Amino acid sequence: MKQAYINMHIPFSKHNAFIVEDGVFTHVSNKATILNQEVDEIIDLKDYTVFPGFHDSHMHLVGLGMMQSIFDASNHQSIDSLIEKAKAFDMNPLVGRGFHESLIPDNRMLNKADLDKISTEKPVIIYRVCGHMVVANSKAIEAAQKQNGTITYSKDSYDLKEGLFKEEAMQYVLSIIPIPDESTIKSYILKAQKTLLSHGVTSVGSDDFHVTKAPYETVLNVLKTMSETDELKLNVYEQVNLPNLDDFKDFLSKGYALKNYGLYKHGPLKLLADGSLGARSAYMKTPYADDPSTQGISIFDKEKLIKHFEKASEYDMDFAIHGIGDGTIEAIMDAKEHILSLDAKPRRDSIIHAQLADLEQIKRMKTLNLGAQTQPIFIASDVPIIEKRLGKERAQETYLFNTMIFEGIKTTISTDAPIESTNPFENLYVAVTRKSFKHPHLDPFIKEEGIRLSKAIKAYTETPAYFTYQEDSLGKIKKGYQADFIVAKGFNPKDKASLLKTEVLKTYKQGALVYER
Numbered sequence: 001m002k003q004a005y006i007n008m009h010i011p012f013s014k015h016n017a018f019i020v021e022d023g024v025f026t027h028v029s030n031k032a033t034i035l036n037q038e039v040d041e042i043i044d045l046k047d048y049t050v051f052p053g054f055h056d057s058h059m060h061l062v063g064l065g066m067m068q069s070i071f072d073a074s075n076h077q078s079i080d081s082l083i084e085k086a087k088a089f090d091m092n093p094l095v096g097r098g099f100h101e102s103l104i105p106d107n108r109m110l111n112k113a114d115l116d117k118i119s120t121e122k123p124v125i126i127y128r129v130c131g132h133m134v135v136a137n138s139k140a141i142e143a144a145q146k147q148n149g150t151i152t153y154s155k156d157s158y159d160l161k162e163g164l165f166k167e168e169a170m171q172y173v174l175s176i177i178p179i180p181d182e183s184t185i186k187s188y189i190l191k192a193q194k195t196l197l198s199h200g201v202t203s204v205g206s207d208d209f210h211v212t213k214a215p216y217e218t219v220l221n222v223l224k225t226m227s228e229t230d231e232l233k234l235n236v237y238e239q240v241n242l243p244n245l246d247d248f249k250d251f252l253s254k255g256y257a258l259k260n261y262g263l264y265k266h267g268p269l270k271l272l273a274d275g276s277l278g279a280r281s282a283y284m285k286t287p288y289a290d291d292p293s294t295q296g297i298s299i300f301d302k303e304k305l306i307k308h309f310e311k312a313s314e315y316d317m318d319f320a321i322h323g324i325g326d327g328t329i330e331a332i333m334d335a336k337e338h339i340l341s342l343d344a345k346p347r348r349d350s351i352i353h354a355q356l357a358d359l360e361q362i363k364r365m366k367t368l369n370l371g372a373q374t375q376p377i378f379i380a381s382d383v384p385i386i387e388k389r390l391g392k393e394r395a396q397e398t399y400l401f402n403t404m405i406f407e408g409i410k411t412t413i414s415t416d417a418p419i420e421s422t423n424p425f426e427n428l429y430v431a432v433t434r435k436s437f438k439h440p441h442l443d444p445f446i447k448e449e450g451i452r453l454s455k456a457i458k459a460y461t462e463t464p465a466y467f468t469y470q471e472d473s474l475g476k477i478k479k480g481y482q483a484d485f486i487v488a489k490g491f492n493p494k495d496k497a498s499l500l501k502t503e504v505l506k507t508y509k510q511g512a513l514v515y516e517r
C-alpha cells in the first residue's frame with residue numbers, strides 16, 4: 001500500500017507532502033512532485049500542521065498506567081476537598097498520587113492526621129507529585145509495622161508522627177500494597193500507551209523495572225509479548241533500572257543486555273542516584289537554604305555507581321542516571337571518568353534530569369561526552385520553590401537547558417511522566433518561554449534559557465533517537481525513516497502561546513493510524 005499525504009505544514013521544513021509505503025517515508029517533497037508518483041491513495045491533510053511523532057526520552061510507562069488507575073490527589077482546591085474526594089474513591093488499600101503543596105492554598109504538605117480523616121479502617125498512602133515522598137495514614141503504618149517490624153531506614157528519610165516517608169524509606173509503607181500480576185501490568189501499559197498516542201508521542205525511553213514490586217522479568221515479558229503480538233504501538237527503549245547489583249547481574253547473565261524484540265528494545269542501565277528538589281532529597285554539595293539540617297539524600301555515590309557501571313560496560317550497555325542535585329551530578333561525572341580510564345569505547349551515556357547542574361558542571365559534562373535528558377516542564381511546577389530551596393544566588397544556575405544545547409551537549413526534552421503530563425506541547429511551551437502555565441502570574445524563570453522552538457522540537461524528536469542508536473531511522477520526516485507522524489491543529493510557529501492550544505487530531509505509527517480524535 002502506497003499512500004501520498006498532501007496539503008500540510010511541516011514546521012521548519014520546506015517540504016509539504018510525502019509518500020508512505022510499508023511503514024516508511026519513501027518520498028518527502030512538495031505536492032507537485034509527490035502527485036507525479038503513482039500511488040494507491042491520496043490523503044488530504046487540509047493544511048493542518050504535521051510533526052514527526054514525539055519521542056519522550058524519559059518517562060515511566062508502567063508508572064503512568066498505574067497512576068492513571070489510582071486516586072488522583074493533584075489539583076484539589078484544598079486539603080479538605082481532597083479528603084472528601086478520597087473518601088468516595090473505592091480502593092483498598094487506597095493509593096493516591098500527584099499531591100503538590102504549592103497548588104493548595106495553605107501551601108503545606110499532607111500529613112498522617114489528614115489521611116486519618118479519609119479512613120481509620122483501611123490503609124491510605126498518597127504520593128507527592130515528585131514520586132520521591134509518600135504520606136501514610138495510621139492504618140498503613142500499623143500494617144507496615146506488622147509486616148516489616150520496626151523501621152530501620154535512616155532517620156532523615158521518614159517521620160512517623162507526620163506519616164512521611166522519602167526515597168528508599170517509602171518501601172516501608174509501599175510494601176503493604178499487593179504485587180501486580182502480568183495482566184495488571186499489561187493493563188497499565190495499555191492505558192499509558194493510549195494517553196501517549198493521544199498526545200502524539202510515538203516513542204519513549206521508559207523506566208519500568210523498579211516501579212512496582214513485581215519482579216523485573218514480569219514487566220519484561222509483558223512488553224516483549226506485546227511487541228511480538230503487535231499490541232505495542234510505541235518504540236519503547238527500556239531504561240534498565242535494577243539498583244540491586246545481584247538483580248542486575250541476573251539480567252546480564254540471562255542475555256537480556258541490549259536485546260531487541262522489535263519495537264521493544266533494552267537500552268541503558270538506569271539508576272536513581274538521588275531524589276527531587278521538592279522533597280529536598282536531591283543530593284546537593286551544600287545544605288538547602290530552607291532547611292540547613294539537610295543536603296539531600298545520596299542513593300548512589302561514586303563508588304556504588306562504579307560497581308554498576310563496570311558491569312554495564314562489560315556488556316556494552318550505556319548508562320542514563322537520574323541525577324538532580326549538584327552533588328549527585330558530580331558523583332556521576334566522577335564515575336564516568338573512572339569508566340573512561342578503563343575503556344575508551346565510544347558511548348552514549350547521559351544524566352537524566354540534570355537540572356541543578358551549574359555552569360562549571362555543564363562544561364565538564366561536555367568534556368566527558370555526557371548527554372542530558374531534561375524536563376523543561378518541571379519549571380512549570382517547581383518555579384515557586386526553586387529560590388526557596390536553593391537561595392537566590394544558586395537558583396540562577398539551574399535549569400540551564402539552552403546553555404546545555406549551546407555548549408554542544410546532546411540534550412533531550414522529556415516529561416518523566418507520570419511526574420508531569422505527557423502532552424509535548426505544554427512541555428515545549430515551557431522550554432521556549434520559560435513561563436509556568438500552572439502559575440501564569442509568575443515571571444519567566446531565567447528567560448535567556450528559553451530554547452529556540454526549532455531546536456526544542458529537535459530535542460523532542462531527533463536527539464532522543466541518537467540515544468537509542470536509531471538516528472538514521474527514527475525522529476524525522478525524511479526518506480527512509482519510520483513513518484511516525486502526527487496531524488495537529490491550532491499551532492502557529494510565530495506565536496509561542498499557540499503551543500498551549502495545539503491539539504493532536506491524528507497519530508500515525510509506522511504509517512498506520514493509531515489515534516484519531
Ligand SMILES: [Zn+2]
Pocket residue numbers: 058059060207416
Ligand atoms: Zn523518572
